[in-house]
Amino acid sequence: MPRAILAGLVGASLAVSGAAFQGLFFNPLVDSGMLGVSSGAGFGAALAILLFNRSSIYIYIFALFFGAVAVLLSYIIGRTYNTTPTIMLVLGGTVVSSIFSSLISLTKYVADPYEKLPAITFWLLGSFASVSRQDLIVGLPPMTIGILGLILIRWRINVLSMGDREAHTLGINSNLNKLIAIGFATLATAGAVCVSGTIGWIGLIIPHIGRMIAGNDNKKLIPISCILGASFLIIIDNIARTLTSGEIPIGILTSMLGGPFFIYLLKRTKGGSW
Amino acid sequence: MDDLAVQVKNASFSYGKKQVFHDISFNVKKGEVFCIIGPNGCGKTTLLDCILGLLKINTGEILVGKVNIKKTKPQELAERVAYVPQTHERRFPYKVEDIVLMGRASKTKIFSSPNSEDKEIAKKAMEKVGILELADSPYTQISGGQCQLVMIARALAQESEIIIMDEPTAHLDFKNELILLETVVNLVRENNITVIMATHFPNHAYYFETNNIPTTLALMNNGVLEKIGNPGEVLNENNIRQIYSINSKLIDYNLGKRFIKQIVPLSIVKDA
Numbered sequence: 397m398p399r400a401i402l403a404g405l406v407g408a409s410l411a412v413s414g415a416a417f418q419g420l421f422f423n424p425l426v427d428s429g430m431l432g433v434s435s436g437a438g439f440g441a442a443l444a445i446l447l448f449n450r451s452s453i454y455i456y457i458f459a460l461f462f463g464a465v466a467v468l469l470s471y472i473i474g475r476t477y478n479t480t481p482t483i484m485l486v487l488g489g490t491v492v493s494s495i496f497s498s499l500i501s502l503t504k505y506v507a508d509p510y511e512k513l514p515a516i517t518f519w520l521l522g523s524f525a526s527v528s529r530q531d532l533i534v535g536l537p538p539m540t541i542g543i544l545g546l547i548l549i550r551w552r553i554n555v556l557s558m559g560d561r562e563a564h565t566l567g568i569n570s571n572l573n574k575l576i577a578i579g580f581a582t583l584a585t586a587g588a589v590c591v592s593g594t595i596g597w598i599g600l601i602i603p604h605i606g607r608m609i610a611g612n613d614n615k616k617l618i619p620i621s622c623i624l625g626a627s628f629l630i631i632i633d634n635i636a637r638t639l640t641s642g643e644i645p646i647g648i649l650t651s652m653l654g655g656p657f658f659i660y661l662l663k664r665t666k667g668g669s670w
Numbered sequence: 671m672d673d674l675a676v677q678v679k680n681a682s683f684s685y686g687k688k689q690v691f692h693d694i695s696f697n698v699k700k701g702e703v704f705c706i707i708g709p710n711g712c713g714k715t716t717l718l719d720c721i722l723g724l725l726k727i728n729t730g731e732i733l734v735g736k737v738n739i740k741k742t743k744p745q746e747l748a749e750r751v752a753y754v755p756q757t758h759e760r761r762f763p764y765k766v767e768d769i770v771l772m773g774r775a776s777k778t779k780i781f782s783s784p785n786s787e788d789k790e791i792a793k794k795a796m797e798k799v800g801i802l803e804l805a806d807s808p809y810t811q812i813s814g815g816q817c818q819l820v821m822i823a824r825a826l827a828q829e830s831e832i833i834i835m836d837e838p839t840a841h842l843d844f845k846n847e848l849i850l851l852e853t854v855v856n857l858v859r860e861n862n863i864t865v866i867m868a869t870h871f872p873n874h875a876y877y878f879e880t881n882n883i884p885t886t887l888a889l890m891n892n893g894v895l896e897k898i899g900n901p902g903e904v905l906n907e908n909n910i911r912q913i914y915s916i917n918s919k920l921i922d923y924n925l926g927k928r929f930i931k932q933i934v935p936l937s938i939v940k941d942a
Binding site: 419422423424548549550551552554555557558559561562563564565566567568569570573576611612613615 | 722723724743744745746747748749751752753755758759761762763764765768772773775776777778780781782783784824828
């Protein structure tokens with residue numbers, strides 16, 4: 397049971413943050429890991445596995461901490477003249493992500509190849525195989541707060557997607573609003589990554605499936621993404637458990653099954669109004 | 671003083687060391703169209719950005735109504751001043767109605783979204799500029815001219831007394847330009863809106879004047895307002911030669927019901 401709840405929450409977190417980031421950066425190609433939270437958290441977990449052992453509580457702490465550090469770094473890099481131009485944030489996020497990716501590689505390189513390296517690799521693939529009550533306790537608060545926050549602020553994301561100039565003249569403090577939305581998205585994604593590892597694809601594709609079904613108004617898109625993300629990951633997790641006798645890491649399955657499903661939808665809806 | 675919508679007093683602005691404009695002063699009266707014309711790069715857009723609060727002037731002050739905008743929050747300023755951009759980049763296929771509803775952002779709290787009253791206001795705004803039948807269309811699939819009308823409807827939904835337009839006809843064809851100008855005349859006449867408009871077409875000022883709209887024209891060049899007054903005072907052959915180095919001819923013609931006035935460029939002034 398905790399496993400199904402967690403899978404649903406993780407799916408919802410990644411999907412909602414992805415949808416929010418796409419609106420925030422007015423770029424349909426970004427996902428929930430945009431500002432480096434996934435690679436930051438991945439590095440944190442890898443480092444914790446390297447320094448301690450594979451089921452240590454430090455994995456959560458390190459993953460959450462480095463995920464937050466990565467986003468903060470991206471934000472500081474993107475900040476110029478007291479404003480945060482979107483293109484600078486995207487660049488900052490890309491740079492920070494690649495730094496943390498190489499740090500992950502470095503951690504793997506120095507890890508003991510018989511014990512630690514497989515643990516790191518397996519963790520990075522993403523899985524719910526080893527979830528426990530502890531995961532629920534650690535992951536529940538940040539994910540719930542993040543998801544609820546983004547759902548509450550969802551209409552503002554519409555306005556922010558008009559770009560800084562227009563958002564400002566429409567009467568909202570775009571820097572502050574952006575910071576709040578990024579904060580919620582980071583909480584949700586970091587919470588998700590620290591219980592399940594990096595599960596790709598959801599944060600990019602689920603919002604697009606949502607756009608095909610409900611349109612681009614974030615007022616509808618964010619809740620729809622939340623439901624779709626949760627159901628999608630619960631279903632995939634069930635498949636991951638039952639498909640073979642040994643469990644397939646879910647991070648592999650999301651793209652393997654999600655890809656064809658997405659193509660099917662694209663053909664069915666002719667891409668909505670894109 | 672009560673009839674002034676905007677007062678700009680000795681305003682100067684520079685990007686780092688590069689001065690864009692300096693010691694600019696002018697008043698915009700309520701219910702008039704205030705046109706700013708001038709060559710490319712003369713600082714028109716920067717000046718508008720300062721009135722919109724997007725940029726902060728280095729010296730001088732800008733009053734909107736009686737309030738100095740220096741310490742005004744975006745929300746308070748948006749209740750007084752709305753903006754129609756030169757080009758709007760359409761990134762997501764939002765419905766036209768969704769875009770117009772965004773004009774209600776300044777009146778909507780951070781964790782809520784527009785209510786039925788807001789939707790009614792948005793509907794009226796779309797009706798006013800004649801795009802109500804587009805309400806459910808994705809705004810990525812309408813023409814550039816229609817999109818500009820959507821921007822005006824959004825500004826109207828904001829319910830501010832002043833609308834700032836930055837070269838609103840820059841990308842429009844012959845007919846759409848006229849539709850936009852007629853819409854502006856309509857807004858000033860019926861909704862008592864004050865319009866501040868940067869434009870590259872001097873004749874827009876004559877268009878408003880001959881439609882009996884109170885019109886003031888400012889001629890901007892090299893970061894200062896060189897001339898300011900009613901269109902007839904500013905837009906004469908002499909000034910056009912000075913600012914644009916163009917020989918021109920002012921033509922007026924009585925159509926019976928209506929008077930038209932245009933300044934027509936003839937040739938470029940050769941260095942003497």
